[in-house]
């Protein structure tokens with residue numbers, strides 16, 4: 575299959591979005607920009623098309639998908655009840671990078687929810703994602719548009735690198751603003767639980783829902799046999815081919831450590847302006863302390879490390895790194911929990 579990569583401009587975007595909407599309604603899957611990461615979209619009401627997403631990504635069959643909507647009318651037809659908590663979150667954070675888990679209606683095929691009675695829903699703020707859903711007139715099921723296990727995609731080129739020949743079209747809306755996936759919060763239990771940290775933090779959510787908590791499993795490794803509240807939490811994730819190790823400590827200690835242990839084809843991931851102090855090849859993933867800037871670059875840098883054919887990569891972490899931050903959450907998974915204190 576030939577994959578069309580369409581760079582959107584003011585002149586062509588209306589027509590390209592119409593073409594993509596037509597493909598969705600024909601049961602095809604399309605690469606689409608959102609504010610968080612690129613998504614791999616299918617008509618959420620078309621079970622066969624949704625099944626194709628799992629094939630194309632090589633995604634485990636028990637990891638459910640997020641359904642994307644363009645307005646609250648769509649929410650009405652896919653969830654049993656818009657609870658007061660859900661309405662409050664939607665008012666404050668939608669459209670935007672927040673995904674809400676609620677009880678689903680029968681309109682959502684089991685292949686999306688992987689047999690769970692719930693569905694994860696998000697209203698993206700990206701103008702292309704929003705216009706495409708509106709044009710198609712159906713909710714769009716979309717996981718991140720990467721091969722399963724690899725870092726998520728934050729440019730159309732990343733999507734092309736992973737999925738060329740497997741999907742008919744990718745809409746190129748430029749690099750993603752946020753850079754990490756949405757915050758996922760479940761409202762189906764006794765109290766609101768954040769299942770996946772994102773750029774919208776627990777503190778922000780608590781301004782709306784004061785009793786919200788963050789799932790233990792989002793900040794800690796699952797114990798053997800422990801059940802994952804969100805199936806996505808149990809899989810190896812975001813991993814480049816290079817072996818990733820997180821190194822927590824001061825710049826001085828980090829530099830000493832990597833100089834001692836790094837092989838000649840190893841890379842370091844540091845903060846802006848630190849390159850001079852580190853004696854192995856190194857690439858910055860953002861300004862120290864600026865989690866939004868780090869989130870924006872993280873996946874792109876993890877992918878770059880593979881293009882450089884690095885065998886391993888050492889990622890600098892400040893001693894006071896917040897384990898509940900979205901950036902740490904992605905890094906600890908990409909490192910399969912390997913952290914060194916220096």
Ligand code: TXA
Nearest residue numbers: 610612613638639692693694717718755756804805806
């Ligand atoms: O920002 C995002 O959320 C991006 C863009 C494309 O919207 N999408 C995304 O999808 O990250 P994906 O499939 O890579 O991650 C979906 C996450 C997984 O961790 C999955 O386990 C969780 O949402 N999830 C989906 N449905 C769920 C449900 N019913 N209950 C609990 N967790 C659910």
Ligand code: MG
Nearest residue numbers: 717718726755
């Ligand atoms: Mg994903």
